[in-house]
Amino acid sequence: MAKKIVIVGGVAGGATTAARLRRLDEQAEIVMFERGEYISFANCGLPYYIGGSITKRDALLVQTVEGMSEKFNLDIRTLSEVIQINRDRKTVTVKHLPTNKTYEESYDYLVLSPGASPIKPPIPGIDDANNLFTLRNIPDTDRIKAYIDHEKPKKAVVIGGGFIGVEMAENLWERGIEVTLVEMANQIMAPVDYEMAAILHQHIRDKGVRLILEDGVAAFEQNGRIVKLNSGKTIETDMIILAIGVKPESELAKQAGLEIGERGGIKVNEYLQTSDPSIYAVGDAIEVKDYVNGQPTQIPLAWPANRQGRIVADHINGRDVRYNGTLGTAIAKVFDMTVAATGNNEKTLKRLGIDYEVLHIHPNSHASYYPGAFPIALKLLFDRKTGKIFGAQAVGYDGVDKRIDVLATAIKGGLTVFDLPDLELAYAPPYSSAKDPVNMAGYVATNLIEEMVETIQWHEVNDLVEKGECIVDVRESIEREMGFIPNSINIPLGQLRKRLNELPKDKTIYVYCQVGLRGYLAARILMQHGFKVKNLDGGYKTYSAVYA
């Protein structure tokens, strides 16, 4: 007899499940419920449609109900909310929103892909703010766009410096709106660490966005014309975007008695089955296992939703497929820059008490002599003993996505930092260097592990300055005009061997250069001449991203 599969949610996870189910089984009965009017739309494109770089609204609709029904022979019911799961009789109760009529629909397998909804806390005045928006779907998008087109706001406040907040800040700016971005933490873009985000802070401010960190919203006043912050600051504004995160839509699952994780995500096993094996769940609504550290986490991104949807369809059809956890590879365009990360960041490793080693390098995106090369700030976190790669972060104007993808692939391939120099990546001057940035990260990591050099981190410098330690700048003197570490002395690398007598043998010498390379060369020279020496990891560039 034909299987009957009911799917809740018709976008990333849901629509993917439906399509693959049909390819696997022409006979199955497949019913897909979607609360909204649209299925299979490009969530990720919404900010860019508002900003105007995507010009056609239709382009956001990846599949239409008619098209998809026809191609995949599906029973798609939009404006239909599943309001209850009746596990005992294997049915769902559905409310047809235009008529408010409810009915039951039976299933053999139920797939939940309800996503996550924007967090909207009960901040005083929030309900009276008639210029406040959240962004999740097409109607939200239409509302924001109509407001901008008709009300022509001059000023906007974006609350939340995550992906959606930053993308919205950029896209409102594209529309000529004066933007203030407010973030509670000390940095935007939580997947990267502070000193990496600092590069973005600078860039965003250079673009003319007012960035307020370490401050939250206390209240909205005058129907949202005034945003009052915890610090007491007030901001006048014509519109507000609230983008402080999303929470899994797990209420339905919870009411049905399915297991829910601590942070509200639906719990699933490696086959993506909930605690009821005939009910699967995927996408933003579920809790996943962190691929690197094995801990439960939530990663509301499109790749996992798509991947999980396909796996569920396969498993329902008897295939032995598993979901192995989520790395959390993520990327965003931030004005002219790109920020991307994969695996665990330093904050996470610290929190979990995992021992790690860290490096920062600034290689060019491609051969420096070929036009269009820009440095990439690349950070790598790894295990000092095994060389296991915990995570990587990159910020730059060019070639950032490629390096993070290569590193994400390396992690999934179980490669260690010792293998990175052996990655044979494509080189011609417009694309890379003969040693790709990823190779370089491998070299630098290996040198750390093999004790070719010891390093200190950017955040340790000011302390050394205060203590009056011996800090040696090995750059050319002209480079110091753009800034240097206070109280550092200058001995250019080329003169070092001749000026060894100027340096103390009894205390540690801290060397630095612009990015870490010449500092490393200096360290090698000094170490072999019997000095105690440490090199500033990432050089003045990483240090000054935070302190200059």
Next chain:
Amino acid sequence: MAKKIVIVGGVAGGATTAARLRRLDEQAEIVMFERGEYISFANCGLPYYIGGSITKRDALLVQTVEGMSEKFNLDIRTLSEVIQINRDRKTVTVKHLPTNKTYEESYDYLVLSPGASPIKPPIPGIDDANNLFTLRNIPDTDRIKAYIDHEKPKKAVVIGGGFIGVEMAENLWERGIEVTLVEMANQIMAPVDYEMAAILHQHIRDKGVRLILEDGVAAFEQNGRIVKLNSGKTIETDMIILAIGVKPESELAKQAGLEIGERGGIKVNEYLQTSDPSIYAVGDAIEVKDYVNGQPTQIPLAWPANRQGRIVADHINGRDVRYNGTLGTAIAKVFDMTVAATGNNEKTLKRLGIDYEVLHIHPNSHASYYPGAFPIALKLLFDRKTGKIFGAQAVGYDGVDKRIDVLATAIKGGLTVFDLPDLELAYAPPYSSAKDPVNMAGYVATNLIEEMVETIQWHEVNDLVEKGECIVDVRESIEREMGFIPNSINIPLGQLRKRLNELPKDKTIYVYCQVGLRGYLAARILMQHGFKVKNLDGGYKTYSAVYA
């Protein structure tokens, strides 16, 4: 006692070895001989300096003799050719070219990195052609550039459609010169297969370059003003670039009795030692092991030279490091397009009698709704049984380098096609799709192995047409206006389920669409309704790249 290392050749392999040697050992005596005037120059940038996109000649000089000597405390001797290796007494004989004086220099370890020289066969008239150039180093570059600047040639013939030939064709064209590119084989860019190169042929011709395939040079006449081809064609020209390949500079090694491979490369072991363990060799001059098939090969590229140079320095210093073979990852800019490849191509696998499966897809470089997305023609070769990845090729306007790098990493990580869907790559609309092209390749490969669909290849189509087989075009009828396979009938995918009765149950149905995706969906429907069906891999797009 301090080791004394003598290096022959001061560019990619040689200079890298010297730098790393010094970092490892401050005491070592390091002598680097270079025949030319310059060391450590950017070979790969030379065509772009001629073309004008690199404007400063200085930018080509990565390191100067003074700078490098100082930084690394090296004894660098330019204009000094090593003319003999005296293995018995561990010395080399050196000729100082300006003075013609020779002397001996002793070594504990000798490192050969002499590179490869342009092939210049004794074609009739070649010695009288005073407008004929080859390109390897700075003096060659100066000569070519001066000729263009002063003689203002209107027409040029480039002989050889490899990387350097194609780059030179493009860069001469950039200078406003009418270019004819002559290639003996039926395709340019040998690392990719014919149907992939066909995309480039079209693009090059669209740019106005005259491309002559399957024809070689028979003679040069009138001091190089006439190029006569084997076919009898004659081409008038103002200048000629000869770029038909390079041959290892292994003469010195050969005379010293070191083992030489069949194709002229110096033989080395996994530590890059020649048959004399105190003599190492790296770079273009050596024979390497093909990483995929294990056979000896020659890969004259910069990544291997750099990697090998570092390994040699490490091995001389007692470290246990090995060179594991070369994948041959390669890339080139071809006007507005990029072509890249890694691992083995179909020609190689066929030649070696290795059983393989093949797929072609055409995914967008990033989300199609975000501006600037272009399709990537991506070809994957793999083992049908194990899923082992043999190689990959890509051609497109955007995102080609990233996908080949990810696949090269996957190969080095020992990942199979079954793992590709699990690569968690960075997605936001400007960078990729929720299923990255590499994920997609994994899905398509898995479907082939799991017999979800059978495919035919582009080169099998015309035969089927001739035999009057049943070929069904499942695209929308409007898409046929841009071309279709002769004698194919049109049943758009959306109508297929309703029109099954129009199709024969007793013979194989060959379905196709634009890129292979809808053909796959059609195949799934038909298979499950009891039809015998095969899908055209890569769709009309791959087919028409060759035949339209």
